[in-house]
Amino acid sequence: MNTVDRRRRLGPSNAIPLSFPSVESNSDIENTSVSSFNEQKLFIQLSNIPTATGSSFLQLGNNLLLASVYGPRPSFKRTFNSKAVLKITFHSSPFLSSRQTESTFNNNNNNNNNNHLNSDIDPEYQIVNSVILSTLETACSNLILLDQYPKSSIDIFVNLINTDKSTKFIELLSLIHTAVNLALIDSGISVKNFPSSIVSSSSSSSSSSSSSSSQIFINSIHSDIYDNDDEKDLQNEELLTFYIPKSTNNNTNIKSTLKDSIDDAIKQSRALRSELSQFCYNKL
């Protein structure tokens, strides 16, 4: 730096310029974290928003999520509600530059510029807000005992703070559901049972799980009936919501593998549930 910095644009003479660590190449990240998505450590913090009835903060890899539950609050609408009204809002941070959130509505009305931006994203990785909202609405209305809160409203906010390119949409979906589930548990609002959500990929060749098979997302609770036999007890699980996205392999018959993949998902879901409930129990 030979030029004299008369205007002190570079700051004081003893200033050290900011340096950012170089970002690792994408391909490396994808390979490692796709395979180890389920083995990654999950960081959970509950009750981090003091004004909310219940809230949870989740971190899994680069995915940061914040869910908060407000209510039951009195609803001052003119119509009489015999049960609580649920309102769910999903918000993803505007600076999520690595991924584009898809808004179907804008996409349709817009010119080609927008389409071209979206086009290079693999549909498996595209965040579809409407799927998130509709599955959340279904799950929460099935989970919460809304009858117990007449003339009131419950608001749930989900904020996606960060994510990365290597997390599939469906994996993110299960994280979002986990965050909401934990926030609901934290809030103390009456729910039917302890929920847990999981993504299971039923793969014939499990070695290349990312490429081969159909995936299923479930958010489930245990029903009131219990069975000592583990295999029979799988039938006592109840699905709050489920979603099967487009499979990479079109030739497989979804129905033939569905039974096994649901059973598999339920087993994983229960494993996760036992850990989560242990965690919540320790917090008490």
Add this chain to the structure above:
Amino acid sequence: MVLSVAESAFIYDSLVSSHPSRPDSRKPTQYRPLKANCGFLPNSNGSSRIYNPDGTECISSVKAKVIRSNNISDLINVEINIFGEKDNTTLCQHLTTLIKESLNDSFDFNALKLTDKYYFQLYIDISILYLPEDFRYSSYTFYSILSLISMGVYLALKSAKLPLLVSDKKDFEVEEEPTFSDDWEVSSYLIPRDSISTFQPALVFIVGIAGNTVIIDPSLEEEHVLEHGVCVTWSNSKITTPIQSLALSTSNNKAIKPNLVIKSMDLVEQVAGDVINALNTISEQEIDEFDVVF
């Protein structure tokens, strides 16, 4: 529809009993009567009008535009407009997503390929003209109209005609825009009708679940008491994605047993063939004057 506690309990009990009976005495696999017409909009390549006995009416139109692109994910655009609903509600967006996903999954994009460089881009506009008053201010979510919308789109796509290309198909080296014949008599169907090997657009079925009973095409009374809804997509004679659980109304929601998901797919497999045959028959009826429709 606002049902009293006694009424809804009666409907629910008769649905979940060992011999399920529906309020309008339909079989579990039976649809309500539908009316449909095709190809009546003069300004669009394909169109359909389909309506339920309860007054729900859906008009779909397919328009084709020539674009220079090879990006297949852009080629189908769907927009759904529901009377009295804003366009940016979750419902509208989600219906759009589901229809678009199901079509993208099943479509044979070679049918849209025009030349080496040019493709047809499809704009599918769907308008729900009327929903029964009972839908509003009640516990209903509107997701049950998905089945009607999907049938409307199917018919519109089946009736869509594309003009005959008169310029050269192999234009990769040549800088020229495609030109078409003015004569609509020589136009061809987007989805060819004669051969058996052609693809079929996806159909989305809505299945209602109460207790251990699965029913197709739930009516308003039934939706009020149903515990769960499942949307299942059917294309090219097999079940495909997206498959998703949907709450049809918020009055009596419960979680769903895993074996009922399989059961609802069995139900769709039973009815899908008949529905497709019926829709194909409708789409092959020729309409000369569009007055006939109204």
